[in-house]
Amino acid sequence: MNWETIWREHWKEIYLYIYYRTNNKEEAEDIAQETFMKAIRSEHRYKDQDVTVIALLKTIARNLMIDRWRNKQKRPITTQMEPHIMFESDEKGPEELISDKDEVRYALSLLNEDQQQIIKYRILQGYSIKKTAELLRKTESYIKVNQFRAIEFIRNQLKNDDWRYCK
Template sequence: MENSKHVRDLSGTEEELKKWIEKLCMDTWREVYQFIYYKVGNREEAEDITQETYVKAMIYLKNEYALIENYSAYLKAIALNLIRDEWRKQKKGPVSVDIEELDLTGREEDFTKITEQRQTLKEALEKLKEDQRRVVELRILKGYSVKETAAILKKKESHVRVIQLRALEKLAEILKSYAWEL
């Protein structure tokens, strides 16, 4: 989403503010909903969280001093916080655990395995071409959209998609050589 489409006139009337917020919602709803749906995997929950995201954003955006550089990232941050809150609510509260009764055998191996996998992934990313690595970092690790990634890298969206596809194919090939299960 281009932020230039959503430059807010701080001197506007209440009606102009409502129209501006409505346009922002119309332009970003699909992207925000898809982001949330990808995280929660449930249509109804995704719709509820999307709606709550915009309610929270509107409350803040009504403040005349609210200045947001990247509305898409701002909305996704709100959504992610709401998702995390929901996940915390689903846990039924703290569980008391007797430390002496915990079976910690194998935990060190798990930690070691995770550390090794992270190192392997880092090495695999370093084997990609620079543009491929940047696209993977922006799109997958940081969650930017194709449009945002294209703007950052000053490339066409179609080119970003091609680079991403080739990068993921190459990454899969590299990781298979490390005997990763994909």
């Protein structure tokens, strides 16, 4: 097989196939590239089989997307959070954890609307800065600055014991 020709003929179709399912440009590019590399590496396995190239590429792409999705599901949400607002739960009982969660929720409610949305998209949903900027129709710099400010604000609120009595 001439992989250069296959690449030219099918790259866009595979990329769009992945992009429409991931809704993430960078991830679609990564998976598309990985799809072609995996197809090239495993060419000997399907050489004698009666399968079209596009069907093979889409199958590989689908399996790679499923693998990434499973890996994301296995990762605990704390791995996506900034270290500034993570809690050590080893020594705390259920009551303390609920209290901490309430305190974080209250601190989040004190943020302005944009900062709340940025924290939601970036930390809770794991979106990239670029994707968050697109969703909020803001610049990437705006997202970075406001994410930093929001996290600093939350950190300061959680350090300050006096604020708990102001609810």
